[in-house]
Every structure is written in structure tokens, then in C-alpha cells.
Amino acid sequence: MFQLIIFGPPGVGKGTQAISIAEKLNLDHISTGEILRKAASEGTELGKRAKEIMDKGNLVPDDIMNGIVKETLESIKGEGFILDGYPRTLNQAVALTQIFNDLNFNDLKVINLRADDEEITQRLLKRGRSDDTRETILNRLKVYYESTSPVKKYYEDLGYNIDINGVGEVEEINSEILKCIN
Numbered sequence: 001m002f003q004l005i006i007f008g009p010p011g012v013g014k015g016t017q018a019i020s021i022a023e024k025l026n027l028d029h030i031s032t033g034e035i036l037r038k039a040a041s042e043g044t045e046l047g048k049r050a051k052e053i054m055d056k057g058n059l060v061p062d063d064i065m066n067g068i069v070k071e072t073l074e075s076i077k078g079e080g081f082i083l084d085g086y087p088r089t090l091n092q093a094v095a096l097t098q099i100f101n102d103l104n105f106n107d108l109k110v111i112n113l114r115a116d117d118e119e120i121t122q123r124l125l126k127r128g129r130s131d132d133t134r135e136t137i138l139n140r141l142k143v144y145y146e147s148t149s150p151v152k153k154y155y156e157d158l159g160y161n162i163d164i165n166g167v168g169e170v171e172e173i174n175s176e177i178l179k180c181i182n
């Protein structure tokens with residue numbers, strides 16, 4: 001079973017690329033952001049709590065996210081999957097390594113998508129989700145640099161990172177990712 005992590009700052013296009021690659025390669029797409037937004041729209045306890053956190057641009061606690069991903073991966077079947085938006089902290093990365101070891105998943109690729117803060121801010125303001133206000137975007141970027149960017153080094157140290165420019169035409173970025181993982 002093939003495992004792909006698409007990593008990068010908020011709004012860099014993780015979801016955009018993951019949806020398309022999942023379709024082209026027949027992989028499952030696991031977006032932790034989508035899982036949380038679905039829970040929020042269903043009004044579950046988790047959803048209500050997550051929405052409050054997301055609308056401030058903060059991260060949902062690691063134990064919740066690790067539990068969701070563990071449960072999802074334990075029941076996964078098929079040719080492989082893409083993780084989009086997870087791991088987002090070092091704690092989550094370490095938990096994921098443990099989950100992969102337990103489940104004997106050992107065909108991992110990690111794509112790091114890059115874009116500068118101004119590009120990201122403009123994209124998100126244009127999208128206009130409830131967590132895409134200027135104030136929230138600023139905090140999401142701060143949280144990214146403080147808590148999420150160390151995950152890049154974690155995977156680099158394990159010999160995994162493939163760095164790809166996330167600025168440009170969606171299809172060109174898509175082709176570049178496909179070239180790098182094939």
C-alpha cells in the first residue's frame with residue numbers, strides 16, 4: 001500500500017492537489033481539515049469544538065487528531081492513500097510513524113509544497129471560508145511557522161522530503177508531483 005503525505009503552509013494547495021492526484025492514481029484522500037469541517041456541519045460535539053478552534057486559526061489538539069487518523073488508517077483498504085493536512089505538529093508526526101510501524105506501512109513519499117505568505121494570503125482571502133479572514137490567516141501562518149514547519153525537518157532527517165514549488169498553474173504543479181512520486 002502506497003502512502004503520500006502532502007505537506008505545506010495553509011492555502012498552499014494541499015487539498016487542491018490531493019483531490020486530483022487521488023483521482024488519477026486511485027488513492028484514498030484523507031483530509032483532516034475536511035473531516036473536521038464535516039463534523040462541524042453535522043453539529044457533533046467534536047465538530048462544534050473544532051469549528052471554534054479552526055475559526056481562530058489554531059490547531060485542534062493532537063490527541064484528537066491522532067485518534068481520528070489512527071482509526072481511519074486502521075480500516076483503510078485499497079492501493080494507497082494521501083494524507084492532506086496531517087501531520088501538522090511534531091507530536092502528530094511521531095504518532096504517525098508509530099501508526100505506520102504498527103500497520104506495516106513502508107512505502108511513504110512526502111511532498112513539501114512551497115508558497116510565500118503574500119501568495120497564500122491572497123489565495124485564502126479570495127476563497128473566503130470562515131477561517132479565511134485576514135486576522136485568522138495571520139494567526140494560521142504564525143501557527144504554521146511555530147508548530148507545523150518543524151515537521152518538514154522531521155521528514156528531511158528521515159530522508160523523505162520532495163520539495164515542490166506550489167506557485168503556478170494547478171495542472172503544472174500536479175504534473176510535477178506525479179513525476180516525483182512515480
Ligand code: B4P
Pocket residue numbers: 008009010011012013014015016017031032033034036053054055057058059060061065084085086087088092123124126127131140166167168169170173
Ligand atoms: P485544511 O483544511 O488542511 O486547509 P488549508 O491548510 O487551509 O488549505 P490547503 O493547503 O489544503 O489549500 P487549498 O488546496 O484548499 O486546514 C484547515 C484548518 O483545519 C486548520 O487551520 C486547523 O485548524 C484544522 N486542522 C486540519 N488538520 C489539522 C491537524 N492535523 N491538526 C490540527 N488541526 C488541524 O487551496 C487554498 C486556495 O488556493 C483555494 O481557494 C484554491 O483554489 C487555491 N489554489 C490552490 N492551488 C492554487 C494555485 N496553484 N494557484 C492559485 N490558487 C490556488
